[in-house]
Structures are given as C-alpha cells and as structure tokens.
Amino acid sequence: MRDELTHAVEDYLKTIYDLSLTHGRASTTQIAEVLEIAPASVTGMIKRLSTTRPPLVEYIKHRGVILTPEGERVALEIIRHHRLLELFLYETLGYSWDKVDAEADRLEHVISEEFEARIAEALGDPTHDPHGDPIPDKNLLMPSHAKLSLREMRPDQCGTIQRVRDNDPDLLRYLSEQGIVPQAHFIVTGYTPFDNNITILVDGQPKAVVLGPRITRQIFVEQENG
Amino acid sequence: MRDELTHAVEDYLKTIYDLSLTHGRASTTQIAEVLEIAPASVTGMIKRLSTTRPPLVEYIKHRGVILTPEGERVALEIIRHHRLLELFLYETLGYSWDKVDAEADRLEHVISEEFEARIAEALGDPTHDPHGDPIPDKNLLMPSHAKLSLREMRPDQCGTIQRVRDNDPDLLRYLSEQGIVPQAHFIVTGYTPFDNNITILVDGQPKAVVLGPRITRQIFVEQENG
DNA sequence: GACAAAATTTAGGCTAGCCTAAATAAGGAT
DNA sequence: ATCCTTATTTAGGCTAGCCTAAATTTTGTC
Numbered sequence: 001m002r003d004e005l006t007h008a009v010e011d012y013l014k015t016i017y018d019l020s021l022t023h024g025r026a027s028t029t030q031i032a033e034v035l036e037i038a039p040a041s042v043t044g045m046i047k048r049l050s051t052t053r054p055p056l057v058e059y060i061k062h063r064g065v066i067l068t069p070e071g072e073r074v075a076l077e078i079i080r081h082h083r084l085l086e087l088f089l090y091e092t093l094g095y096s097w098d099k100v101d102a103e104a105d106r107l108e109h110v111i112s113e114e115f116e117a118r119i120a121e122a123l124g125d126p127t128h129d130p131h132g133d134p135i136p137d138k139n140l141l142m143p144s145h146a147k148l149s150l151r152e153m154r155p156d157q158c159g160t161i162q163r164v165r166d167n168d169p170d171l172l173r174y175l176s177e178q179g180i181v182p183q184a185h186f187i188v189t190g191y192t193p194f195d196n197n198i199t200i201l202v203d204g205q206p207k208a209v210v211l212g213p214r215i216t217r218q219i220f221v222e223q224e225n226g
Numbered sequence: 227m228r229d230e231l232t233h234a235v236e237d238y239l240k241t242i243y244d245l246s247l248t249h250g251r252a253s254t255t256q257i258a259e260v261l262e263i264a265p266a267s268v269t270g271m272i273k274r275l276s277t278t279r280p281p282l283v284e285y286i287k288h289r290g291v292i293l294t295p296e297g298e299r300v301a302l303e304i305i306r307h308h309r310l311l312e313l314f315l316y317e318t319l320g321y322s323w324d325k326v327d328a329e330a331d332r333l334e335h336v337i338s339e340e341f342e343a344r345i346a347e348a349l350g351d352p353t354h355d356p357h358g359d360p361i362p363d364k365n366l367l368m369p370s371h372a373k374l375s376l377r378e379m380r381p382d383q384c385g386t387i388q389r390v391r392d393n394d395p396d397l398l399r400y401l402s403e404q405g406i407v408p409q410a411h412f413i414v415t416g417y418t419p420f421d422n423n424i425t426i427l428v429d430g431q432p433k434a435v436v437l438g439p440r441i442t443r444q445i446f447v448e449q450e451n452g
Numbered sequence: 453g454a455c456a457a458a459a460t461t462t463a464g465g466c467t468a469g470c471c472t473a474a475a476t477a478a479g480g481a482t
Numbered sequence: 483a484t485c486c487t488t489a490t491t492t493a494g495g496c497t498a499g500c501c502t503a504a505a506t507t508t509t510g511t512c
Contacts (some may be wrong), residue, residue: 008469016501041470043491048468062490063479091317093344108335112329118319234499254460267500269461275497286461300509 010078011035011043011054016067017075027064068098076140080090081108081116083129083136090130097130097181098172132220133161134183148223150198151216158187163220169224171215180219205215234334237261238271240284242293243301253290302366307334307342309355309362314345316356323356323407324398342350357398358389358408358446366400374449376424377442384413397441405431406445 015034019026028046032039049071050059056071067075075102085104089095093104119137120126127143128137134145146162153159161184164175175181179202190199196213211219241260245252254272258265275297276285282297293301311330315321321329346352346364353361353369360371372388379385389411390401399406405428415434416425422439437445 006468029488037469038471039490040472040492044470079376089341093348095340095344099340103338105342107333110332110336112319114325115315115319115329118321122319232498255458263499264501265460266462266502271499 005074008045009049009056010074010109011066012049013075013166014070014078014082015038016065017055017072017079020066025066039112040093072133072169073140077134078093078108080140081111081137083133084116084123084126085111087123087126087129087135091123096177098169099132102169105180117180126169126183130182131165132161146220146222148221150200150211150221151196151219151224153192153198153221155161158185159221159222159223161219165217165218165220178202178209180209231300233281234271235275236300238275239260239293239301240304240308241299242283242291243298243305250290251290265277271366273328280347299366300326302362304334304361305444306366307337310342310345310349310352311337311358312355314349315350317349323402324395328395329395339386356408357391358387359391372446372448374447375443375447376426376437376447377422377439377446379424379449380417381412381414383449384411385447385449386411387445390448391444392441402437405434
C-alpha cells in the first residue's frame, strides 16, 4: 500500500467522505467549515489532491469535489482507524464516550497497520463504535446500519437508539445524562410542527426530553412495531 | 502546562536529552546523525529552541547545546510517553519487543495527558519498559537503574540483564533469540582484549554468545557476587 | 604556531499548509 | 436579462522544517 500522505491530506479526505454521504458533493465552503480553515486554503489543497497520481478527488471548478476510488479507500482506512480507536479507548481504557473523538482524531493518523489489526482483534472485530457509527471491516466494507433518523418519528412510535452522529463533547455528555445512548429504548411522546421538536421518554429515565431538529437529525434509530 | 510544541521540536529535545546523558553536551553533528537530517538544519532549529520564551536549550556557538530546566521537563514528558507506550504495546497489545520503539516514536507526540494517565494506571505505574529503560514517574523523576555495562564485566562474573539500550529491531530480535533479554541470568565465560569481545552464557541457552563492544556497551546489568 | 581536517554556521532555496484581500463566477430574485 | 449576494478562486505572503553549497571556526598534529 502507498502511504506517506500527510495528516492534513487524510483530514481532507475524511471530511470529503463525510460530506459526500449527506450532500453528494463536497463544496469548498463546507470543507472549510468542518476543518475550520479559510475557503481559499481549501481550493489550494483540492487542486493538489486532484492532480496527484493517482488522483484522490475529482474536482470541477466552482462545483466542489467527490472522492475517486483511491481517495475513498484512503478515507475509509482513516475512518476505520478512527472508529476502532474510539471503541478501544472506550472499552479498554475506560474513556467516557464524549472524549474518545478528540483523542482518536490525533491517533488515527499515526497508528500502523499492526496497531489497527491488534486492537481490532482485541475488540473482537467490532462493527460499531461507542456512538453507534459503523466501522468499515478489514476490506473497508461498511456494515449495515440504521438509516432512520429520530427526526422522522412521531408520537407513540418506539424504538432503540442506534447511533448518535455528533462529536460535540458537551452535547454527548448532555445526551448520556438523559439516557440517550446507543441501545437505549424509548417512546416518542410528543411532536410539535413548525419547530420540529420531538419529545421522547427513554426507558428507566424519570422524565421525557424535548429535542430540536438539529439534534434529532443526528440520531439514528431502529423502529419497533408497537 | 504550555504545549503546542511541534513533533520536530519534541524529537530534538528527546535527542538532546539522550546525548547529554552520555556526552554532557550535544553537538550539532551528533543531533543530525540521530535525527538523520543535515547538520545545517540542526543549527537552524537550535537557534529557535534557544530563543523561545522560555528557552528550551542553552546554546553556545560551535560548542553544542544543553537543555534548560524547561527543555528537560519537555524531554522527560516525551520519554515518559514513549516508554509507557512501549510497555503498553508489549504487555497489552502483544507487540514483540523489537517493534515497540517505532510505533511509540509516532504515538508519543499525540497522546493526551489522559491517555498517559490511563495506560500508566492500567500497567500499575511501571518503572521500566520492555527494554529495561527507566520510565520517569508522574513528577518526571527517573527511577534508579543499572549503570554497569556488560562491557565492563570479565570471565567468571555473573549477573542479570537489566537493560538493552538500542532500538535496532534486527539487533533486538537477534538478542532475544540468544535469550539476551531483561531479567535473563548469565555468566561471562570469555573476554578478549584488543577487540573487547565478551562471551556470555545465558541460563537455559544451549551455547555461549560472543558480543562486540558496540553491543555490550549498550547492555546494562546487575552484577552478582559469585 | 601554522595548517589541514573536521565541525559548524551562513546563505539561499524548496514544499506543505495555512492566511488575507481582491477578483471572478454562480445563482436567485425581480 | 440584470443585479446582488454568496461561493469560489487567484494572488501574494507567512512559518516550520528541511535541503545544498559555500564560508568560517575549531581542533589536532607536527
């Protein structure tokens, strides 16, 4: 395998992969926002990524980028590192789930294939990290995962939390205080149109929680027929 | 604690610390050799390190450098990271002792204080890494360690290996094949002047091994009265 | 104490990645 | 279709860290 990609390049590819999933194509501004750098810097990097051999992204001026197969391979490799590390930190070292992301963000770029293989084995080839994010397998294939967001659910429907797609430590801590963590079972008790707030009652929790759409959009669930 | 030192700076400080132990003062050329970069590059970096606030090294033109207290603090912090990581990789992840150094060299710069604290605790606040190198404690104090090198020993003397101060994987693999690892008990069976070769027989090994001074100088032992 | 060899520093250059300010292109509203 | 806003790119600049080649200092030897 060729390597020798810089951390910065790996971060760009990971970001583009992520944005492509929800937006199809990653725009300069979106990438700049995620990476917290100036849009002009993104343009420069994107040009480089699209002219390497093999190219890592396909770039159309003023139209944003998508990953090439090679770019996607690299992105998935980093995502596998990241999510395996998150689970390792959580399971083996006892990190709280709101702190694993920041640590994994730095470690993901420096661990060797041997490190990856050893923690994967120690964890029993896991398919999901502590946030419920799917972990690509050795061949970089994504396991199946819930695609229904909590935002689509309505009163009286129930299900289990599968995935919380956000890395803000404060939000994660807040959610876990409310019992909103993967595998938690809940019932929707309220929905208000216009602001799209959703109220849910989590099993074992004293009271229901109202969540706005910015949050519920990031929470994926398995619905139950109830 | 101030941080935000680059990986390169940390590598320089670690190298200078190491060289200072054996040579008192680290010369431009020595640093360049260890880091495998051009001497001119070292001069440039040293100037920077000596003019930061607070300065990390004390630099006298044409005379080399020594660490300031602050520089030493940073070096010891990195060395603590490195050696804790080596032991962690060895004990917890099952790495062979010849591979831990390379992995730790990259990880040492990116782990957080929390990571450091958690692996230290998981390992029971260890004092020595798999090569027998002493691990600075939380307050960066070095535990005591063997200072007698195998090179000084003579026939009929015996003792135990305490420390193998070399990171060349091939050498380490060779030595462990001969049973020369920390805690191994041995007796010196031969010494030849002029070339300073030393022959030792390790307990449980079928035959004696002849080691040149470049190797024996790096092996530290605890002598026994025998 | 002079001189050659070795060590070190200076000078000038390069790449990766970031920045700001200014120019240009795209897209939506009228 | 034009105007205005927003997105994007261009141009020029900066720092960290490396490089080579040339100049200089130190050191060891006679």
